[in-house]
Amino acid sequence: MTSLAKIDESSTTTDIFRQALTEKVENHSLDLPLLPEVARETLAMARDETSDASALAKLIYRDQSLAAHLLQIANSAAYLGSNKIVSLQQAVARLGFRVISEITLAMVVKAQLFNVKGQEKTLAYLWQHALASGAWSREIARTLRYNVESAFLCGLLHEIGKPVALQAIIDIGAQNDITPTHEDFMILMDEFHIPVGVMLATEWKLPEPVIESIAHYQSYDLATSFAKEAMIVHCSDAFTTTMIRDLEMDEEYLRNLPAIAELNLYPDDVTALIEKQALIKQTIEALSL
Amino acid sequence: MITSKSFDFVIIGGGPAGQKAAIKASKEGKSVALIERDRQIGGACVHRGTIPSKTLRESVMQFRKAQDAIKQMGFETDGAVEFSGLLPHLQSVIQAHSDYMFRQIERNDITYLHGQARFLDDHHIEVLEPSGKKHHIEARFIILATGTRPRMPNDVPVDHEHIYDSDSILSMIYMPASITVLGAGVIATEYASILAVLGAKVTIIDKGDRPLSFLEPELSQRYVETLERFGGRYLGGQRTKSVEWDGVSSVRCTLEDGEEIVSEKVLFALGRVANIETLNLDASSVKLTSRGLIEVDNHFRTGADHIYAVGDVIGPPALASTSMEQGRQAVCHALNLPSAHLARTIPIGIFTIPEMASVGLCEAAAREQYGPVVAGTASFDEIARGHISGIQEGLLKLVVGADNGQVLGVHIVGEGAAELIHIGQIAILKGMRVDEFVENIFNFPTLAEAYRVAGLSALHKLNRRPGYEANVATAGR
Numbered sequence: 018m019t020s021l022a023k024i025d026e027s028s029t030t031t032d033i034f035r036q037a038l039t040e041k042v043e044n045h046s047l048d049l050p051l052l053p054e055v056a057r058e059t060l061a062m063a064r065d066e067t068s069d070a071s072a073l074a075k076l077i078y079r080d081q082s083l084a085a086h087l088l089q090i091a092n093s094a095a096y097l098g099s100n101k102i103v104s105l106q107q108a109v110a111r112l113g114f115r116v117i118s119e120i121t122l123a124m125v126v127k128a129q130l131f132n133v134k135g136q137e138k139t140l141a142y143l144w145q146h147a148l149a150s151g152a153w154s155r156e157i158a159r160t161l162r163y164n165v166e167s168a169f170l171c172g173l174l175h176e177i178g179k180p181v182a183l184q185a186i187i188d189i190g191a192q193n194d195i196t197p198t199h200e201d202f203m204i205l206m207d208e209f210h211i212p213v214g215v216m217l218a219t220e221w222k223l224p225e226p227v228i229e230s231i232a233h234y235q236s237y238d239l240a241t242s243f244a245k246e247a248m249i250v251h252c253s254d255a256f257t258t259t260m261i262r263d264l265e266m267d268e269e270y271l272r273n274l275p276a277i278a279e280l281n282l283y284p285d286d287v288t289a290l291i292e293k294q295a296l297i298k299q300t301i302e303a304l305s306l
Numbered sequence: 307m308i309t310s311k312s313f314d315f316v317i318i319g320g321g322p323a324g325q326k327a328a329i330k331a332s333k334e335g336k337s338v339a340l341i342e343r344d345r346q347i348g349g350a351c352v353h354r355g356t357i358p359s360k361t362l363r364e365s366v367m368q369f370r371k372a373q374d375a376i377k378q379m380g381f382e383t384d385g386a387v388e389f390s391g392l393l394p395h396l397q398s399v400i401q402a403h404s405d406y407m408f409r410q411i412e413r414n415d416i417t418y419l420h421g422q423a424r425f426l427d428d429h430h431i432e433v434l435e436p437s438g439k440k441h442h443i444e445a446r447f448i449i450l451a452t453g454t455r456p457r458m459p460n461d462v463p464v465d466h467e468h469i470y471d472s473d474s475i476l477s478m479i480y481m482p483a484s485i486t487v488l489g490a491g492v493i494a495t496e497y498a499s500i501l502a503v504l505g506a507k508v509t510i511i512d513k514g515d516r517p518l519s520f521l522e523p524e525l526s527q528r529y530v531e532t533l534e535r536f537g538g539r540y541l542g543g544q545r546t547k548s549v550e551w552d553g554v555s556s557v558r559c560t561l562e563d564g565e566e567i568v569s570e571k572v573l574f575a576l577g578r579v580a581n582i583e584t585l586n587l588d589a590s591s592v593k594l595t596s597r598g599l600i601e602v603d604n605h606f607r608t609g610a611d612h613i614y615a616v617g618d619v620i621g622p623p624a625l626a627s628t629s630m631e632q633g634r635q636a637v638c639h640a641l642n643l644p645s646a647h648l649a650r651t652i653p654i655g656i657f658t659i660p661e662m663a664s665v666g667l668c669e670a671a672a673r674e675q676y677g678p679v680v681a682g683t684a685s686f687d688e689i690a691r692g693h694i695s696g697i698q699e700g701l702l703k704l705v706v707g708a709d710n711g712q713v714l715g716v717h718i719v720g721e722g723a724a725e726l727i728h729i730g731q732i733a734i735l736k737g738m739r740v741d742e743f744v745e746n747i748f749n750f751p752t753l754a755e756a757y758r759v760a761g762l763s764a765l766h767k768l769n770r771r772p773g774y775e776a777n778v779a780t781a782g783r
Contacts, residue, residue, distance in 0.1 A: 113556070113570075155467075162474035165467040278436040281345045283422055 031201050037189045038182065038205060042212050047185055052221040055080045056125040059118045060223075073117060074109045086124050087117070093303035119169060123148070123304055126173075130180040133187065139202065140180060145301060146257050147173050152300040153253035153260075156293050160286055163245060164226070171230040171246050172253045174223065178214025178231065179206045185213070211235065237276060251276045256290070266291050311417075313339045315637070316431055316445035318423045318585070321349020322626045323617030324451030325407060327633030331447075332414040334641055339417040339443060341433055343584075346404045347411065347418070349453050350618075351626045353400060354473040359496050360657050361399045362476075365392045366503050367659070367721075374696060396476075419443075425590040428610050447640045450592070450600060450608070450615040451633060452585065454578035454624070462488070462549045462574050468557055469549065469572040472497065482506055484569035486559050488546060490517035492656050494575035499533060499659040508538035509567050511559060515542045518656065522668045522717040524683075524701060529719070532660055532699070541567075549574075580619045597621065606636040614640065628652055653731050655724030660699055663727035666715035666734045669705050678708035680771070682740065682764025686720050689759065690751035697721045702756040704730075704740060706764045708771055711739040722753050729757055740764045 041047040058076050062068040077084050084105050091108040102108045109117055126147075131140045154172025158165045186205055190197045197205075214231040226243045230250040233240035237247040255274055259267045271277065272287050282290075315331040317324045320342035328340045344353065351357060369392075411418055419441065421433040431448070433441040456471035458464060466474035472493045483506065487498045490512035502508040510517060510533070516526040517540055530540045541561070548560045549572060559567045580599050587594070591610035593601045600615035602608055608615050614636035617629035631649075638645035653665040666672075672679045686692035686700030700720015707714055716730025733743070743761030748754045768774045 159466050162466045162471075163477045164479055165465070165474075165477070167479060272438060275437075279345075281343075281436055283434065283436050284438055 030195055030197060031204055033193075033195060034186050034189055034197060034201055034205055035208070037193075038185060038209050041185060041189075042209065042216070045216070047181070047213060047216060048188065049181065049217050049220050050129050053080075053125050053129065055083060056121055057221075059121045062114065062118070068114065071109075073114060074105045077105060077109070077117070077121070083121065083124060087120055090120050090124075090303055115166065120304070122170065123151075123173060126177065130177065130184075133180065133184055136183060136187075136202075139183065142261075143176065143179050145261060147176060148301045148304050149257040149260060149297060150175060150250065150253045152297040153256040153290075154249050156290060156297065157249050157252055157256075157280070157282075160282065160290060161245075161249070161280060163249075167224065167226050167246070168249060170224065171227050171250050174214075174218065174227050175230050175234050175250045175254065176210055176214065177217055178210035178212070181217055182206045182209040182213045185209075237279070245280070248276045248280050252280065252282075260294060260297070266294065311339070311441070312444040313337045313417070314446045315339070315449065315640075316341065316423075316443055316447070317449045317451060317633075318431070319349060319451035319453055319581075319617070319619070320344070320347030320407075320418075321451060321453050321617060321629065322351050323453075323629035323633040324349070324449065325411070325633070326630040327449045327451060327614075327616060327637050328416050329410065329414050330634045330637040331641075332416050334637070334643070336641075337417075338414075339419055339445075340411060341419045341421060341423045341431070341443075343420075343422050343452075343581075345420060347407050348400075348404050349451075350455070350473070351629075352403050352407070354476065355493070356626050357400060357403055358396055358476050359493070359500070361396045362392060363496065363500050363657050363659065365395055366500050370503065371696075393479075422584050424584060424586040425592075426586075428590050428613065446612065447637075448613045449633065449636055450585070450613065450619060451617045451629070452581040452619050454580050454618040456575070457577040457579045459574065459576070462546075462572075463551060464574050465551065468551045468570075469574060472573065472575045475573050478571070482570040484509075485571045485573060486511060486557065486567050486569040487573045487575060488512075488549070488559070489573075489575035489577075490514055490519075490540070490542075491575065492518070494573070495529060495658050496656065497573055497575065498538065499529070499536075502533055502536040502538040503659050507569070508533065508536075509541060509569065510538070511541045511544050511546060511561065511567065513543065513545050516540075517542075518662070520668075521656075521662060521664055522703060524703060525662050525664070525717055525719045528660060528699065528701060529658055529662065541565075578618070578624075582619065595621070605639040606632055607639070612640070623652055623654075625652065625654070649735075651731055651734050653724075653727045655727065657724065660720050661723040662717075662719045663723040664715070664717045665727050665731045666713070667705060668715055668717065669703075672705045672707070672714040676707050676709075676714060678771075679714065680706050680708050680764050680767040682706065682760040682762070682767065684756040684759035684763065686753065686756065689753060689755050691753045691755065692720075694751060695721070695753075697753070700753070700756070702726070702760045704743075704757070704760045704764050706740045706768065708768065708774070711741055711765070711768055711774070713738050713740055713743075718756075720753075726753055726756070729754060740768070 062073050088108055091102040091112055127144060131144045151169040151173030154168040158168035183202055183206055186197050218228045218231050226246045229240055229243035230246050233247040234250040237244055237251050240247045268291055272284050314336035315338045317328045317340045320340055328338050331338045419433050421435040424432045426432050429444055431443045456473055464471050475497055481504055485501055485506050485508055487494050487510045490510055495517050498508050498510050517529055518526050545562045546559050547562050551557050556568050556570055557572045592608040592613055595601045599621040600619050602615050602620050606614045606616050616632035616636050618624040635645050656662040669681050682704045684702045687698040692698050697720055703717040705715035713733045718726055740761045743757045744765055748758055
């Protein structure tokens with residue numbers, strides 16, 4: 018149980034949760050969800066050049082719900098090729114290891130982290146934000162002609178710490194009989210999602226560009242490696258925010274982001290990116306299943 | 307807010323041509339502004355072309371040498387290399403080169419402007435920074451050195467994720483199991499050989515019967531033989547009907563004869579286009595050629611006497627080495643400084659595996675231009691240094707005038723070719739006869755000895771030709 022003894026009477030509930038969360042992060046005592054075996058093995062297989070497709074299909078069959086979802090996504094507008102995909106083997110052969118591992122991880126993350134009772138609305142927003150950030154990251158990377166392949170995961174997972182922090186706040190509240198307010202959630206998720214996200218990504222042994230993007234997407238100038246990935250995610254986060262928040266994407270705001278200039282994206286490039294909004298929405302729709 | 311300033315020289319483009327032009331102008335005491343669209347100077351040469359591909363090649367060759375050394379010592383190796391493992395060294399080389407160039411620009415007191423240049427009229431340029439901030443610049447002389455970029459075809463969906471161009475191929479973070487290379491020019495063959503040696507199954511598709519068709523057939527042949535030894539193949543005389551990513555995991559190239567080549571990735575390396583779109587050339591007197599390049603006269607002047615264009619943006623030979631000299635010569639002309647004519651004998655180095663180099667005329671062209679010629683060759687497996695260094699696969703070919711023994715062309719395939727070619731370059735420039743390779747002494751054991759061996763081979767043929775000795779004697783031997 019987390020000790021709240023040091024909190025004085027003038028402390029707000031936010032302060033109370035902040036201290037408890039700080040202790041958990043500093044002591045590495047945060048309850049981190051485990052990366053399901055199937056996702057861990059899928060990621061490992063995707064990185065191993067000697068893996069074969071039938072082994073990957075067998076692995077996914079171990080989780081029937083995952084297999085069913087994967088087929089559904091493979092047949093959605095964003096991924097469908099010329100023929101309908103009717104079997105998992107066909108999906109693996111057609112989608113390839115990287116796409117399969119990407120979808121698997123997205124689905125596992127959603128099921129594992131974005132599933133807290135009573136917080137459905139907040140988590141639904143966060144999930145939409147994650148998917149859109151992944152899709153925007155990919156398109157920004159494409160414009161830059163730089164590491165398009167790893168961009169989706171970097172964007173998708175950059176705020177993976179938020180749902181974990183949210184769960185931790187609920188747990189701390191339950192242990193100490195305090196009910197967190199909506200404001201508590203918002204403030205503390207913002208404050209803690211980066212260290213928590215880095216802890217989770219490290220524990221899950223996610224690729225290094227993903228960990229660096231989580232750690233430095235807000236402060237990309239501090240990144241010692243994969244700084245460009247962090248900048249791309251920083252921009253994708255801003256693109257996502259304005260796409261979800263505003264009726265029309267705020268082009269002026271995006272053009273003036275310092276990271277846009279850092280990435281050497283000119284005003285015309287930003288305009289061209291904004292025109293890809295429909296494509297982004299299609300990707301979100303496909304993976305929202 | 308728009309700021310405004312005036313300079314003697316405004317150079318647009320910070321690649322080899324622009325950089326050398328800027329330095330020359332500055333050294334002549336002129337005020338110079340260098341405008342570069344990218345964040346770092348160096349252009350395609352440093353960031354996407356010459357330096358990266360050569361560095362990558364060097365890493366691959368070092369890896370192979372290390373592997374061979376391990377095998378020679380009786381140990382086993384699995385022969386695998388992580389593509390991503392080669393990239394940090396590549397980045398450090400690019401960064402070091404870029405930093406060095408920035409220091410050079412600073413040292414020469416050149417004003418560096420990061421932004422996109424646009425003509426307002428023949429003497430005024432607007433510079434748009436990525437942030438949207440604008441500067442107006444007045445220039446006495448303008449030098450365009452904006453370079454080229456890979457051509458974006460209408461019928462091949464280059465997405466930089468599954469279908470790469472020759473710039474984005476460098477962002478590939480792992481080795482694909484297979485790759486199809488469309489094109490058989492310098493860039494295509496360089497990357498094809500690097501990827502084949504690293505273990506990818508490479509297929510080159512091109513309309514030409516052989517790759518690098520401007521080279522001697524023997525060189526192309528050695529290239530194809532090496533490619534095949536690493537599991538690759540060359541499909542010559544072929545055109546692609548369609549190139550399609552299947553939407554998920556592989557790319558299908560359908561040839562006009564119906565054959566389908568399916569691979570994990572595709573590299574599209576067919577042609578480059580001039581970087582001129584954002585220059586607003588309509589506001590200037592600069593004219594374009596029918597190929598969309600900037601038209602210049604012999605002094606690199608465009609339609610306006612004070613606007614010059616140099617480097618790849620004016621077309622062939624599009625070599626970093628010539629571009630630098632063009633930049634320098636443009637400044638000399640603008641300032642009425644004496645300057646030698648651009649050398650007519652330009653060596654070409656192609657950093658494929660194996661390396662290739664050429665200078666002067668190939669056998670067919672020499673015959674057409676000078677009448678009868680003979681060729682002398684030396685295989686590196688006849689050269690002691692070749693055995694010592696494990697470079698037995700090379701070949702040196704001399705093309706020699708049959709009447710007087712004058713060296714007309716030198717063509718080399720094998721490690722060190724791009725260095726070795728300079729001996730031949732000087733021989734051609736000085737109008738040397740092949741006898742001089744035979745009569746002079748080269749260090750032993752060195753690869754340069756191949757010149758002597760090839761010279762002997764040519765001389766043997768010449769001596770069998772009636773009247774050769776008499777001709778040479780008349781020519782003042």
